[in-house]
Amino acid sequence: MNIxxxxxxxxxxxxxxxxxxxxxxxxxxxxxxxVQEAFGFIxxxxxxxxxxxxxxxxxxxxxxxxxxxxxxxxxxxxxVLKLCRGEACQSMGADRLADELKRLLDVEWGGTxxxxxxxxxxVFCLGLCACAPSAMLDGQVHGRLDGESCAALIxxxxx
Amino acid sequence: MTITVFVPCDAAALAVGADKVAAAISREIExxxxxxxxxxxxxxxxLWLEPMVEVRTEHGRIAYGxxxxxxxxxxxxxxxxxxxxxxxxxxxxxxxxxxxxxTRLTFARCGVTDPLSLDDFRAYSGLKGLEKALAMSPGEIVxxxxxxxxxxxxxxxxxTGIKWKTVLDAPGTTKYIVCNADEGDSGTFSxxxxxxxxxxxxxxxxxxxxMATGATKGYIYTRxxxxxxxxxxxxxxxxxxxxxxxxxxxxxxxxxxDLDVREGAGAYVCGEETSLLNSLEGKRGIVRAKPPxxxxxxxxxxxxxxxxxISLASVPVILDRGPAFYRDFGVGRSHGTxxxxxxxxxxxxxxxxxxxxxxxxxxxxxxxxxxxxxRPVKAVQVGGPLGAYFPPSLFDTVFDYEAFAARDGLIGHxxxxxxxxxxxxxxxxxxxxxxxxxxxxxxxxPCRIGSTRGVETVDRIAHGIEPEQNKALLGDLCNTMKxxxxxxxxxxxxxxxxxxxxxxxxxxxxxxxxxxxx
Numbered sequence: 001m002n003i004x005x006x007x008x009x010x011x012x013x014x015x016x017x018x019x020x021x022x023x024x025x026x027x028x029x030x031x032x033x034x035v036q037e038a039f040g041f042i043x044x045x046x047x048x049x050x051x052x053x054x055x056x057x058x059x060x061x062x063x064x065x066x067x068x069x070x071x072x073x074x075x076x077x078x079x080v081l082k083l084c085r086g087e088a089c090q091s092m093g094a095d096r097l098a099d100e101l102k103r104l105l106d107v108e109w110g111g112t113x114x115x116x117x118x119x120x121x122x123v124f125c126l127g128l129c130a131c132a133p134s135a136m137l138d139g140q141v142h143g144r145l146d147g148e149s150c151a152a153l154i155x156x157x158x159x
Numbered sequence: 160m161t162i163t164v165f166v167p168c169d170a171a172a173l174a175v176g177a178d179k180v181a182a183a184i185s186r187e188i189e190x191x192x193x194x195x196x197x198x199x200x201x202x203x204x205x206l207w208l209e210p211m212v213e214v215r216t217e218h219g220r221i222a223y224g225x226x227x228x229x230x231x232x233x234x235x236x237x238x239x240x241x242x243x244x245x246x247x248x249x250x251x252x253x254x255x256x257x258x259x260x261x262t263r264l265t266f267a268r269c270g271v272t273d274p275l276s277l278d279d280f281r282a283y284s285g286l287k288g289l290e291k292a293l294a295m296s297p298g299e300i301v302x303x304x305x306x307x308x309x310x311x312x313x314x315x316x317x318x319t320g321i322k323w324k325t326v327l328d329a330p331g332t333t334k335y336i337v338c339n340a341d342e343g344d345s346g347t348f349s350x351x352x353x354x355x356x357x358x359x360x361x362x363x364x365x366x367x368x369x370m371a372t373g374a375t376k377g378y379i380y381t382r383x384x385x386x387x388x389x390x391x392x393x394x395x396x397x398x399x400x401x402x403x404x405x406x407x408x409x410x411x412x413x414x415x416x417d418l419d420v421r422e423g424a425g426a427y428v429c430g431e432e433t434s435l436l437n438s439l440e441g442k443r444g445i446v447r448a449k450p451p452x453x454x455x456x457x458x459x460x461x462x463x464x465x466x467x468x469i470s471l472a473s474v475p476v477i478l479d480r481g482p483a484f485y486r487d488f489g490v491g492r493s494h495g496t497x498x499x500x501x502x503x504x505x506x507x508x509x510x511x512x513x514x515x516x517x518x519x520x521x522x523x524x525x526x527x528x529x530x531x532x533x534r535p536v537k538a539v540q541v542g543g544p545l546g547a548y549f550p551p552s553l554f555d556t557v558f559d560y561e562a563f564a565a566r567d568g569l570i571g572h573x574x575x576x577x578x579x580x581x582x583x584x585x586x587x588x589x590x591x592x593x594x595x596x597x598x599x600x601x602x603x604x605p606c607r608i609g610s611t612r613g614v615e616t617v618d619r620i621a622h623g624i625e626p627e628q629n630k631a632l633l634g635d636l637c638n639t640m641k642x643x644x645x646x647x648x649x650x651x652x653x654x655x656x657x658x659x660x661x662x663x664x665x666x667x668x669x670x671x672x673x674x675x676x677x
Contacts, residue, residue: 026421033422069425091577127348132503139386
């Protein structure tokens, strides 16, 4: 998903996205989601274009991008593993699981493995609280995890 | 006759392999050439049994669970398509005690039907509430909701009818219904289950809210952490539009209402109604000061109903069965039923809808079966990350809004997270402050600064640095946050912190002072 794009490419694809959404009410979040879907992150070059189309300042657009946890300013790894840190998962050993996994992959929260395969992020509740601990890997949910099943998931996507 | 096999498509079932189980069953059906089909239903909420497969037989639906793909050939060999005996067999679904003892009003269809089948929805009393509402005046609908005693299920417990009346009476030609589906509290998943398991019920409730207040447009604001709920709601809305359930003339009545799903972007504070409105408008999810009330100046400055998923989903049954039917469930000023969500370290985790009035101990020990680890229960957090931790000595607390408030707790969104005796309550208190620091929108000082200072103060207590003074300071800080914050994030973070300190003082006992050089 994280294709390095040229400035022209960013501008043309962003304007198509803006065009598609700008008539809906309060379109900034849907636009940013679509831009991130297209590039894997919110490219700096996309911000002035979005700002102009919505009659906002660049600072306002930047403010929104930086406010929300979902929006990234840099590409992620090829896969994103979101580990739940909510209390329900904590009660079932999520902290220990996270520590194990971060050690195994040699990353900190938000970090990407050296081979660029996996980015590990915290998430606060996936609503899978009765099947804790849980995680989401590239949008697929996984529950009742332990060190072994988590490592197996990683091994599968790294293959 | 074709045999129907049900395999849930609820995210919790998917997380433990429901798709693979469904695929394995389909393969066996094909290989054996039997006349059977697989229907993907919502979840019954018996989450420790997920994936829970059901088969419709002449004796009713028979449940098997938890099923793994490897169990499937064995199940076929045991003739499970006719309800055959097998170690995974749970008997008739409706006789399973966890389910049998519930009072399911809002979750009556969840797990029973195909969530995206309008025919199923109608066959199980769907649209009856809306049909009645279409024959009523807005004032009559509002009166019915008021009379039912329904209070906002998102946590604040504000009477829904009064909120609707404010919007109905507010001047303005454009009004909105906003469904707060930003269920970010750990331990809660009832909104998600409604959206994935019975989306038309939420749509029906929102249309009724529109009829009651004069709003013609609605938004469901959902968290990005719920991709399955978002997809199911979007598909349900498309189906509803095609069936004239949404659009310019609802069921041919000449009255208009339409609906969209808006996806959040990973900010807990957007569950706060005014932050949510800012986020919907495309801004940072910063809390607004009240007044003005959203009911008068909400989305884009227009009168707006902001209700939780369960509040809106409770409306169809109130209109269908009448306000008195609903009001007569419950205790004190807590009327109707509440979907309790049992989670964390609990043997029988899941969704349990019942009238208000059970004790916390009954819920945790009798319904939940105690901890999954088999160790003693040490603490139970009720109401999400901003809810208090209760020790077993408070298990006689009755599950209603007032009884919890009287013991410095809150029922919030009715999520219950169980911890065994390995939990360190100082660590939980620290996490509450850390969570508030991460998620604070930054608008008000008590929340923005207080939470960071809170983490530091808990750390000093942990390190044995002037523990008594720092405990006093923590209490003072919590007091400032509780009364000085603009919204529940800063205002309620003191609940988990102070309850941990009060009920579990042993975890805050001074440790030996570490060397300064460390």
